[in-house]
Amino acid sequence: MMSEPAVSTPDTTPLPAPAPAKLVDVSSLTLEGLTRFVSEQLGERAFRSGQIYRWIHQRGATSFDEMTDLSKAFRQKLKERAEIVPLVKDLEQRSVDGTIKYRFKTRDGRYIESVYMPSEDRKTLCVSTQVGCAMACSFCMTGTLGLKRNLTPGEIVAQVHTVNREVRKLENLETWRPLSNLVFMGMGEPLHNFENLKTALSILQSEDGPNFSHRHITVSTVGLVPMIERFGQETDVKLAISLNASTDEQRSKTMPVNRKWNIAALMEACRKFPLRQGRRITFEYVLLRGFNDTDEDAHRLIELLKDVPAKVNLIPYNENPGLGFQTTMEERAEAFREILAQGHIAAFIRQNRGRDIAGACGQLANRGGEGEGKATQAPELP
Structure with a gap:
């Protein structure tokens, strides 16, 4: 006797809904x-x-x-x-000197900071390019965070748009773009996020966008030597180098990047950097008391810069709790500047803005915000 063929029961389990298309x-x-x-x-x-x-x-x-x-x-x-990826103002702090620090919250709950520095002849915004920083410079609070992630071009540009809007309301201005100057010296190493930085610069300089002049944008780097060449070839804005030492021994103690690309490699990249006529590379030199502020340091710095079109911004250190450095006294800073001037190096002691709100150079660390939690693994350096 033949058995009847088995009848399969249809699978009535509902199919999963298709994943929504990424916006x-x-x-x-x-x-x-x-x-x-x-x-x-x-x-x-x-x-x-x-x-x-x-x-x-x-x-x-x-x-x-x-x-x-x-x-x-x-x-x-x-x-x-x-x-349009949002960037929400989370906190605003105002300094006695007119500086305003803005803390922004990203869509994934990260925090970044931007600093608005008004003066008589310009309105400057210090822009961040990463959440945290992988460079781990020992005198910088941002470096204590580690790198959480890169900012997208939209998040970089949104800092500019948001602060433009804030300044327009604050100062009762009609212009859509009250900001005049941009310095990429906030949280993160800009050349470590180069592709997104380059896209953001293209947007910020475009005629159909904010239309910032290349003369009014400066990008600072700790010295990612291979990226300095690309930066010079693929953008036309100004370059600033965070040097902060006159010997490799000093620099390697405070800036781990120097162990991969030492001062000689960095200076060679600067000598090859394509400069527009009349333009110079800015070298930033944070003065740390008893560490890099001696007469000998000044004379070594003259020797390092002798064949590079350069100007030097001397930055009295903004003291951060727990990092173990102290700021150079005013008299010593002026003596250091005078030695550079005698060596035909244009040098200026930079006025620190926003110290009372932890908004000055090296102080951006989102206290109470992104300072909590673990850093993601840093991507390989180029």
Whole structure:
């Protein structure tokens, strides 16, 4: 007797819902990249990209609903396929000298800081490029955090847009872009996040964006030698080098990067750096009492810089608790500057801004914020 064929029971387990398509962060795109997205992925006419770009990077729009010259249907399509990554002001601290430190919270709960420094002839913003820093310079509070992650181009640029908006309200200004100068000297090593930095610079310098002049943007590095060459070839803004020592022994004690690229390698990269006519490399030299501020240090510094178009910013150390360094006294700083001047080195003692709010050079560490928790593993240096 033949048995009846087995009847399989259909699987009624519901299929998992498809993963939602990842939204495109349009605030991190150059105008060229945004045009490709609008034309190729959204099927819209290319000129729409210029409208979106100007809303974000000239007017500082943070939502598509603000873009009133776009149809409601197009705005809805943008909401479904794209986003403007938010950067939320979490804390504002004001110094007696007029400096304002802003703490921003990212979408993933990280904290970064930017510092606004107004003066009679300019309005400068110190911009961060990373959450934390992998360079571990022993006199810098940011270095105690370790590197958590790189900032996206949109997050770098959003600091500028947000502070523009804050300054416009604070000072009752009509201009969309009250900031005049940008210095990339905040949290992080800019050349360690080079691709995102380069995209952010392209946006910040674009005519359809904030339109900052290359003369008014300075990027500082601790000395990632291979990236200095790329920086000179692929951007046109000003370079600042955090030198902070006159010997390899000193520099390696305080700046671990020197163990990979010593002063000789760094100075060779500076000699090869392409400079526009009349432009000089700025060398930042943090004066640490009894460590790097002697007459001998000044004379060695003259020798190091003798064949490099250079100016030196002498920075009296901003003391940080627990790091074991003290600031150089005013008389010693002036004597150091005078020796450099006699050696035909243009040198200036930089006024420290925002010390009372931990907003000065080397003090950005998000006390009570990102100082808690573990750092992610730092990516390999180039």
